[in-house]
Structures are given as structure tokens and as C-alpha cells.
Amino acid sequence: MKAGQAYKTERNAIYFKGTPPAAAVTMARSFPTILAKQSSRACLARLPVVSTLSDFGTLCSIRWRPAVSAASTPTVEAGEVGLERDIFLRRLLRELAGTLQDVVGLEEASGYISVVGAAMGEHIDGEYRRALAVDRLSREQVSTVLVDLKRRIQGDFFVVEETEDRIVLGNRACPFGELVLGRPSLCMMTSNVFGSIAAQNLGYAGVALSQTIAQGHPECRVVVHLRPSENAEPGVREYFRRDDAG
The missing domain is CATH 3.30.1380.20 (Trafficking protein particle complex subunit 3)
Known part of the structure; x- marks a missing residue:
């Protein structure tokens, strides 16, 4: 995983924006309420033994994918359309x-x-x-x-x-x-x-x-x-x- 990307689980709405993987794991450990499912919360108890998002994903059976930042998604109103x-x-x-x-x-x-x-x-x-x-x-x-x-x-x-x-x-x-x-x-x-x-x-x-x-x-x-x-x-x-x- 590249530092600075945002990541999202396919099973849970977890976002780690603009942080390196290790820091993202620390952030997740600090805010266990961002995981909704009981099984996911149980994985947080084992976080001290992992140090990367990849390890976290393997441990909790979660696949990670890059998430598109809202700031980088153009809106219809702000789109570069040559029309007035x-x-x-x-x-x-x-x-x-x-x-x-x-x-x-x-x-x-x-x-x-x-x-x-x-x-x-x-x-x-x-x-x-x-x-x-x-x-x-x-x-x-x-x-x-x-x-x-x-x-x-x-x-x-x-x-x-x-x-x-x-x-x-x-x-x-x-x-x-x-x-x-x-x-x-x-x-x-x-x-x-x-x-x-x-x-x-x-x-x-x-x-x-x-x-x-x-x-x-x-x-x-x-x-x-x-x-x-x-x-x-x-x-x-x-x-x-x-x-x-x-």
C-alpha cells in the first residue's frame, strides 16, 4: 500500500486517508467504533501483533482497495464544460x-x-x-x-x-x-x-x-x-x- 492513499474495505466502510499503513493501523486501533461488525471489532484485539494494513487485512479476512477521495472527484457543477x-x-x-x-x-x-x-x-x-x-x-x-x-x-x-x-x-x-x-x-x-x-x-x-x-x-x-x-x-x-x- 502506498502512503498517502485512502483505503476502503469491501466488507466495512473503513477509510484511512493520507496516512502510511503503520499509522493507519494505529489510527484504527484508536478508533475501534469505525468497525461496525462484531467479527471486525474482534480483530482489533489482535492488532498489536500486526504493523501494516496488509497484515490487518489478512488477519481479519478483509480485502483492501484504493478509495477515491471526495476532493479528487469533480462535481457536475464544477466540471470543465465549455458551455455558457x-x-x-x-x-x-x-x-x-x-x-x-x-x-x-x-x-x-x-x-x-x-x-x-x-x-x-x-x-x-x-x-x-x-x-x-x-x-x-x-x-x-x-x-x-x-x-x-x-x-x-x-x-x-x-x-x-x-x-x-x-x-x-x-x-x-x-x-x-x-x-x-x-x-x-x-x-x-x-x-x-x-x-x-x-x-x-x-x-x-x-x-x-x-x-x-x-x-x-x-x-x-x-x-x-x-x-x-x-x-x-x-x-x-x-x-x-x-x-x-x-
């Missing part, structure tokens, strides 16, 4: 987007997520307008809001270029983290939130996702056009202020 609300929700969206992509295709899946993104954009736009106490955001405020809203959800967007015609943004960290990889349809959340906010305040927005982390690029590059082009540009999604759409 943020991870759960991000993985939920990843699985939903993946299922849509597999079932209806990338283009249709992007369309469904666009509807959600537009609703989110409208809600976020209202929150910022109320916070800033304005009826409409200026172009400078729109640019700042686009960066700030992503910062609040752990993105890392920044303005690369800003003119009267367009706002170009870069991004070093996706709010979905690594769970966005292989799920380009989730990028429609960015396109529609940005497009909705810009269009509702400035009248028009055309959003192009030039590069995305979801498609394997190291960073995202998003171009928000503020004026419509005479020629349709590939990859540009157009957004209009709702009361101007008709």
Missing part, C-alpha cells in the same frame, strides 16, 4: 445557419437571415437615436454607430475610409468568433444591420462584403455606399429608407 449563455447562443445561430445553408442553399439562407438582420438593424437604430436624442443620425454619427455597435458585441470594426459617397470599414474579430467559419450566411446580419441603419438615416445604402472572416479571410472589409450607382455593382445589396421605398 454566449457560447450556447452563438452555437445555436451557427447550427441554424448551417441547417439553412444545407437545406435551401447559401443564397436562400442568406435571404432568411437578411430578414432577421433588417429587424435587428431597425431596433438598434432606434436605440441609438433615443440615446443621442436625435431624429436622424448624421453621416459621421452613422459611421461611429456602426463601429460602436460591433464593439458592444465583441467585434473589432474600424473605419478605413469615410467620404460623402461611402464608408469603408475593416474588422479584426467577428462577434461570432470562430463559429462563423463556414457560415457566410451569418454575414448577412452585418450587411443588413449596417444597411438598415445607414439607409434609415441617410436615405440610401449599398453594402458590399468585400472580404469576410467567414470565408477564410484574416479580416473583414465592408463597403457602405451612400449614393446609388447608375450601374448595378455585383455583390452590392441595396437598402432604402422605409418611407422612401414606395
Whole structure:
């Protein structure tokens, strides 16, 4: 028997925790009440002639086995499980987007997520307008809001270029983290939130996702056009202020 282990009998609930065998026998001799059975208690009378747990086990016909210490047994609550609300929700969206992509295709899946993104954009736009106490955001405020809203959800967007015609943004960290990889349809959340906010305040927005982390690029590059082009540009999604759409 190794010193420092805990031992337990198979016939009796006897534990000798953290003590060498000889000391454990001495401890057992000092506390005879830990043995419940009469036959086991009778063995204690002969303990002076033994000096190890092995001898004690042989004398009393008890087999010894290592017992697991309660301190070394992880509880369910304390277990190292990679699960909390943020991870759960991000993985939920990843699985939903993946299922849509597999079932209806990338283009249709992007369309469904666009509807959600537009609703989110409208809600976020209202929150910022109320916070800033304005009826409409200026172009400078729109640019700042686009960066700030992503910062609040752990993105890392920044303005690369800003003119009267367009706002170009870069991004070093996706709010979905690594769970966005292989799920380009989730990028429609960015396109529609940005497009909705810009269009509702400035009248028009055309959003192009030039590069995305979801498609394997190291960073995202998003171009928000503020004026419509005479020629349709590939990859540009157009957004209009709702009361101007008709």
C-alpha cells in the first residue's frame, strides 16, 4: 500500500486517508467504533501483533482497495464544460445557419437571415437615436454607430475610409468568433444591420462584403455606399429608407 492513499474495505466502510499503513493501523486501533461488525471489532484485539494494513487485512479476512477521495472527484457543477449563455447562443445561430445553408442553399439562407438582420438593424437604430436624442443620425454619427455597435458585441470594426459617397470599414474579430467559419450566411446580419441603419438615416445604402472572416479571410472589409450607382455593382445589396421605398 502506498502512503498517502485512502483505503476502503469491501466488507466495512473503513477509510484511512493520507496516512502510511503503520499509522493507519494505529489510527484504527484508536478508533475501534469505525468497525461496525462484531467479527471486525474482534480483530482489533489482535492488532498489536500486526504493523501494516496488509497484515490487518489478512488477519481479519478483509480485502483492501484504493478509495477515491471526495476532493479528487469533480462535481457536475464544477466540471470543465465549455458551455455558457454566449457560447450556447452563438452555437445555436451557427447550427441554424448551417441547417439553412444545407437545406435551401447559401443564397436562400442568406435571404432568411437578411430578414432577421433588417429587424435587428431597425431596433438598434432606434436605440441609438433615443440615446443621442436625435431624429436622424448624421453621416459621421452613422459611421461611429456602426463601429460602436460591433464593439458592444465583441467585434473589432474600424473605419478605413469615410467620404460623402461611402464608408469603408475593416474588422479584426467577428462577434461570432470562430463559429462563423463556414457560415457566410451569418454575414448577412452585418450587411443588413449596417444597411438598415445607414439607409434609415441617410436615405440610401449599398453594402458590399468585400472580404469576410467567414470565408477564410484574416479580416473583414465592408463597403457602405451612400449614393446609388447608375450601374448595378455585383455583390452590392441595396437598402432604402422605409418611407422612401414606395
